[in-house]
Amino acid sequence: MTDMRSGETYETLLYATEGPVATITLNRPETLNTIVPPMPEELERAVGRAVRDETVKVIVLRGAGRAFCAGYDFGGGFAHWDELITTDGAWDPGKDFAFATAPELSPTQQFMSVWRAPKPVIAQVHGWCVGGGSDFALCADLVVASEDAVIGTPYSRMWGSYLSGMWLYRLGLSRAKYHALTGRPLTGREAADIELINEAVPFAQLETRVAALAAELASIPSSQLAAMKLVVNQAYEHMGLQATQTLGPILDGLMRNTPDARRFIEIAERDGVRAVVAERDGPFGDYSQAPPERRPDPANIIVP
Numbered sequence: 474m475t476d477m478r479s480g481e482t483y484e485t486l487l488y489a490t491e492g493p494v495a496t497i498t499l500n501r502p503e504t505l506n507t508i509v510p511p512m513p514e515e516l517e518r519a520v521g522r523a524v525r526d527e528t529v530k531v532i533v534l535r536g537a538g539r540a541f542c543a544g545y546d547f548g549g550g551f552a553h554w555d556e557l558i559t560t561d562g563a564w565d566p567g568k569d570f571a572f573a574t575a576p577e578l579s580p581t582q583q584f585m586s587v588w589r590a591p592k593p594v595i596a597q598v599h600g601w602c603v604g605g606g607s608d609f610a611l612c613a614d615l616v617v618a619s620e621d622a623v624i625g626t627p628y629s630r631m632w633g634s635y636l637s638g639m640w641l642y643r644l645g646l647s648r649a650k651y652h653a654l655t656g657r658p659l660t661g662r663e664a665a666d667i668e669l670i671n672e673a674v675p676f677a678q679l680e681t682r683v684a685a686l687a688a689e690l691a692s693i694p695s696s697q698l699a700a701m702k703l704v705v706n707q708a709y710e711h712m713g714l715q716a717t718q719t720l721g722p723i724l725d726g727l728m729r730n731t732p733d734a735r736r737f738i739e740i741a742e743r744d745g746v747r748a749v750v751a752e753r754d755g756p757f758g759d760y761s762q763a764p765p766e767r768r769p770d771p772a773n774i775i776v777p
Contacts, residue, residue, distance in 0.1 A: 485500060488523075490523075494530070506536040510554065517584075520586040520587055520590050541596070542602060543601040544607075548741055574723065584637065588612045598661065599679060603658065611639035611643060622673075626652065628725075636718070656757075
């Protein structure tokens with residue numbers, strides 16, 4: 474989609490402004506906004522656009538359709554990034570670690586543009602917010618979710634490792650270890666109760682609550698918002714955030730290429746993602762294998 478006012482073209486998202494608020498909407502609703510190129514690069518470009526716009530004071534992130542973001546699309550392995558992580562058709566660990574850590578290439582670092590932006594960013598989360606989608610959402614400054622949203626990292630069980638590290642920095646040791654080792658998800662309400670995110674509200678109130686919070690922030694001088702965001706961010710940078718974000722994506726590459734991980738992707742390519750996810754999560758009875766009350770309400774849809 475091309476924004477005729479600016480000439481900006483996006484394949485995977487929408488960008489709109491209303492007064493002092495810029496809204497970036499992930500726009501692959503037919504695939505639950507799963508991450509493929511050029512989504513990370515486009516997200517970084519859209520954030521930069523909002524930062525450069527002097528009329529914008531607050532940025533809102535959301536997903537179109539039934540989900541915020543269901544993580545990285547792995548139906549074909551990582552074929553859409555093969556040029557950056559393979560040589561002669563085989564995984565190249567040297568290429569992978571460079572891709573995973575270079576600010577110009579790394580999807581994690583491109584998503585971290587919301588962390589680095591001097592303007593506050595609110596993630597409006599509904600539906601599925603899992604895997605890389607949760608890593609991304611938690612990079613935002615404030616996260617408000619619908620109570621029935623599902624937030625988790627199923628890659629803790631297979632085919633991945635923490636990327637942004639925000640699960641670690643937003644939780645205490647006991648909770649961080651539990652979710653890292655089990656991959657157990659949380660509803661939006663549970664995530665708010667343990668302070669992984671800021672708030673959870675019924676879906677019917679989600680957009681109104683986020684709009685009110687954005688308006689509250691927009692009433693504060695931009696320089697004040699930038700100063701307070703910077704000082705908090707620097708405290709977490711000094712706790713080792715950058716080092717964590719170097720190690721996590723490197724480990725993620727390794728965990729995508731173990732014998733177990735290769736079998737996982739072979740099943741996904743042969744039988745489909747649904748089949749391999751059912752095998753992974755069936756014993757735990759969660760994510761797509763959970764009872765209806767532990768899954769997002771499919772009727773809760775964001776229409777841009």
